[in-house]
Amino acid sequence: MSAKLAISRPAEGAAGKSGTWRTFRPVIDEEKCNKCGLCRLYCPDAAISVDLEIDLDYCKGCGICAEECPKKAIAMVREED
Amino acid sequence: MHGMRSILPAGPNQYFIIIHVKYPKERLDTMAIPDEEFLLKTTSACAGCPSSLILRYVTKAAGTDTVLVIPACCTSVIQGVYPTTAMNLPVYNVAFASAAAVASGMSEAFRAEGKKTNVICYAGDGGTIDIGIQALSGALERGTDFLYICYDNEAYSNTGMQRSGATPLGAMTTTTPGGKKDHKKDLDAIVAAHNPVYQATACAAYPQDLYNKVEKALTIPGPKFMHVLAPCPPGWRFPSEKTVEMGKLAVKAGLWVLYERENGKLTITGASKAAMKKRIPVEDYLSVQGRFRKITAEQTAEIKKTVEENIARLQREVDGIC
Numbered sequence: 001m002s003a004k005l006a007i008s009r010p011a012e013g014a015a016g017k018s019g020t021w022r023t024f025r026p027v028i029d030e031e032k033c034n035k036c037g038l039c040r041l042y043c044p045d046a047a048i049s050v051d052l053e054i055d056l057d058y059c060k061g062c063g064i065c066a067e068e069c070p071k072k073a074i075a076m077v078r079e080e081d
Numbered sequence: 082m083h084g085m086r087s088i089l090p091a092g093p094n095q096y097f098i099i100i101h102v103k104y105p106k107e108r109l110d111t112m113a114i115p116d117e118e119f120l121l122k123t124t125s126a127c128a129g130c131p132s133s134l135i136l137r138y139v140t141k142a143a144g145t146d147t148v149l150v151i152p153a154c155c156t157s158v159i160q161g162v163y164p165t166t167a168m169n170l171p172v173y174n175v176a177f178a179s180a181a182a183v184a185s186g187m188s189e190a191f192r193a194e195g196k197k198t199n200v201i202c203y204a205g206d207g208g209t210i211d212i213g214i215q216a217l218s219g220a221l222e223r224g225t226d227f228l229y230i231c232y233d234n235e236a237y238s239n240t241g242m243q244r245s246g247a248t249p250l251g252a253m254t255t256t257t258p259g260g261k262k263d264h265k266k267d268l269d270a271i272v273a274a275h276n277p278v279y280q281a282t283a284c285a286a287y288p289q290d291l292y293n294k295v296e297k298a299l300t301i302p303g304p305k306f307m308h309v310l311a312p313c314p315p316g317w318r319f320p321s322e323k324t325v326e327m328g329k330l331a332v333k334a335g336l337w338v339l340y341e342r343e344n345g346k347l348t349i350t351g352a353s354k355a356a357m358k359k360r361i362p363v364e365d366y367l368s369v370q371g372r373f374r375k376i377t378a379e380q381t382a383e384i385k386k387t388v389e390e391n392i393a394r395l396q397r398e399v400d401g402i403c
């Protein structure tokens with residue numbers, strides 16, 4: 001007897017490109033940033049890489065990174081259209 | 082290494098290259114947390130979701146040899162759309178009331194096969210404090226080797242923010258439109274009565290503290306329990322960028338105390354050490370959340386009294402007076 005089980009497999013984009021949800025995008029000012037990594041620590045969606053690059057395909061624009069940045073190095077900029 | 086040493090000539094030809102990279106303290110403090118992510122970009126959770134943030138660190142601490150048991154809650158629906166999932170770890174999505182019972186069977190089966198696989202229940206407050214409590218009590222009493230984590234967003238969020246036993250006094254939900262008339266149920270006291278080998282609280286705003294506790298818990302055999310505060314932007318009615326800030330305010334106001342209890346010994350951890358002595362006014366926490374818009378002066382006074390009593394009780398326990 002064989003039973004067909006509904007098993008989902010891990011994949012990037014399993015919930016679609018969540019970057020399309022954004023109204024504001026985080027923009028890092030490299031001059032002000034001291035590479036403390038707190039933005040990456042607090043991003044709920046791990047959209048900030050170890051090298052502190054923001055993946056705009058998936059960043060949902062929550063704004064936590066900008067709010068928690070101790071150097072105020074991240075601006076939330078309104079998305080066009 | 083040994084092979085290398087035998088080829089290299091000893092003496093003045095040996096040298097080391099030391100690379101100096103200057104990192105700020107914050108970066109150094111969190112260096113021990115693995116870079117690997119087990120929540121692939123991204124879940125379908127709301128922007129600023131505390132459950133995603135908590136789960137990032139729970140899974141980093143647990144590592145690959147782990148199975149998550151998740152009953153109905155936000156976390157069971159944010160995983161993605163079949164046939165794909167954002168969870169790069171095995172997940173068992175199970176019926177509401179059954180999480181801890183499922184974990185008992187699963188843990189027994191793994192141990193019978195000689196496997197050390199971590200079995201972690203990850204459940205909401207509704208699924209723990211109300212609906213899953215008897216299964217949880219049973220698993221704790223049976224001595225199941227597992228870790229139960231309740232992420233507490235203080236309502237049935239997935240179905241539209243109905244009141245749960247974890248909803249605090251005065252908070253508006255869709256089923257308490259005038260503000261809740263009853264106090265939050267003291268889940269931690271109920272769990273403590275089972276004397277688990279390890280019990281801790283944590284908060285989404287303090288990922289390092291959370292990570293340390295999960296890592297430690299998983300080295301101890303037997304039943305472990307963690308209660309993690311999860312400030313939820315749509316449920317608590319605050320802007321999505323304030324998730325971490327809200328958690329910090331809860332801890333600084335003493336409304337949420339970070340601690341761990343190992344074999345009955347209580348230790349206050351992280352930011353709560355300062356909050357045990359000096360706290361910000363609870364109003365600083367209540368006034369920035371839409372759900373407390375209708376809270377009365379009497380209810381605020383009640384909450385203050387509860388905070389002070391709770392802190393005093395914990396301090397007595399730390400001092401060994403009770």
Ligand SMILES: Cc1ncc(C[n+]2csc(CCOP(=O)(O)OP(=O)(O)O)c2C)c(N)n1
Pocket residue numbers: 153154155156177178204205206207208209234236237238239240245
């Ligand atoms: C037996 C049963 N009753 C009701 C539901 C509907 N339901 C699914 S998730 C949920 C809310 C769960 O609340 P909680 O455990 O606090 O997790 P949260 O959604 O807040 O993350 C409800 C009521 C269900 N799936 N099964």
Ligand code: SF4
Pocket residue numbers: 028032033034035036037038039040052068069070071072073074
């Ligand atoms: S939190 Fe701010 S200063 Fe720190 S790494 Fe991120 S952008 Fe740079």
Ligand code: SF4
Pocket residue numbers: 026042043044045046047048054058059060061062063064065066129
């Ligand atoms: S805006 Fe939110 S999702 Fe985007 S990078 Fe910042 S913290 Fe992450």
Ligand code: SF4
Pocket residue numbers: 126127128129130131132133155159234238239313314315316
């Ligand atoms: S309702 Fe709250 S807990 Fe649920 S997905 Fe949204 S932010 Fe996360």
Ligand SMILES: [Mg+2]
Pocket residue numbers: 205206207232233234235236237238245
């Ligand atoms: Mg909940």
